[in-house]
Amino acid sequence: MTEYAMNNTIRKLRFENNEMTQQQLADLVKVTRQTIVAVEKGKYSPSLELAFKIARAFNVPLDEVFSYNEETAEK
Amino acid sequence: MSKEYDMEFQEKRSVVNMITTTLLFVFYYLYVYAQYQSLDVASGTDISFWAKYILILVPVMIIPKIIIYIVFAIINKIMTGDKITDMEDEMDKLIDLKASRNGSIAFMIGFMLAMVALVSGWRAHSMFIIILGSFMVSGIFGEASMFYYYRKGV
Numbered sequence: 001m002t003e004y005a006m007n008n009t010i011r012k013l014r015f016e017n018n019e020m021t022q023q024q025l026a027d028l029v030k031v032t033r034q035t036i037v038a039v040e041k042g043k044y045s046p047s048l049e050l051a052f053k054i055a056r057a058f059n060v061p062l063d064e065v066f067s068y069n070e071e072t073a074e075k
Numbered sequence: 076m077s078k079e080y081d082m083e084f085q086e087k088r089s090v091v092n093m094i095t096t097t098l099l100f101v102f103y104y105l106y107v108y109a110q111y112q113s114l115d116v117a118s119g120t121d122i123s124f125w126a127k128y129i130l131i132l133v134p135v136m137i138i139p140k141i142i143i144y145i146v147f148a149i150i151n152k153i154m155t156g157d158k159i160t161d162m163e164d165e166m167d168k169l170i171d172l173k174a175s176r177n178g179s180i181a182f183m184i185g186f187m188l189a190m191v192a193l194v195s196g197w198r199a200h201s202m203f204i205i206i207l208g209s210f211m212v213s214g215i216f217g218e219a220s221m222f223y224y225y226r227k228g229v
Contacts, residue, residue, distance in 0.1 A: 031164035034083045043228025
């Protein structure tokens with residue numbers, strides 16, 4: 001079975017940005033904290049718009065926040 | 076921080092809604108059934124009786140739910156200190172859509188069962204009881220779906 005996964009570095013970027021809280025990031029990109037938690041844990045793939053907003057909040061390019069991995073896994 | 080393992084506001088809201096839906100339906104059904112027992116079925120008014128109580132069900136479900144939601148939001152604010160927000164972002168909308176879809180499927184199955192009951196020669200009130208039950212099951216299923224998507228991701 002082929003698995004597609006979006007990885008992200010939000011946790012690391014928050015840490016590098018004065019330990020920004022999930023709520024602060026959520027306020028910056030105008031979503032709920034729950035959504036930031038879900039994106040950070042890889043439980044939700046954000047829209048392109050939200051992905052850009054998150055990258056802009058950290059002032060980094062999009063591919064520094066999100067990466068796309070294709071993994072093959074036997075089930 | 077332990078908050079990461081706690082239930083989020085939306086998850087708690089789904090649980091509260093599931094409990095509210097179940098209790099409201101059970102009490103409403105018991106009330107309606109008690110009214111039905113005192114009805115003269117031979118007069119042929121039982122279809123309009125059930126139709127009337129299905130229509131009344133709408134405000135009976137909506138008004139207490141709004142009140143309970145407000146009370147829940149205030150209690151949650153006092154207990155956790157989280158700000159009360161009615162903001163709905165893209166993930167909330169997606170989860171809401173998927174949960175509504177699941178609830179609608181559950182209701183459709185109930186509706187079909189009600190039709191099967193009629194075709195099989197059951198009395199008309201059986202159909203209405205099944206439809207009332209379908210309202211409850213679809214409501215609970217929708218909220219359970221919402222809880223699942225918030226917890227497991229979407």
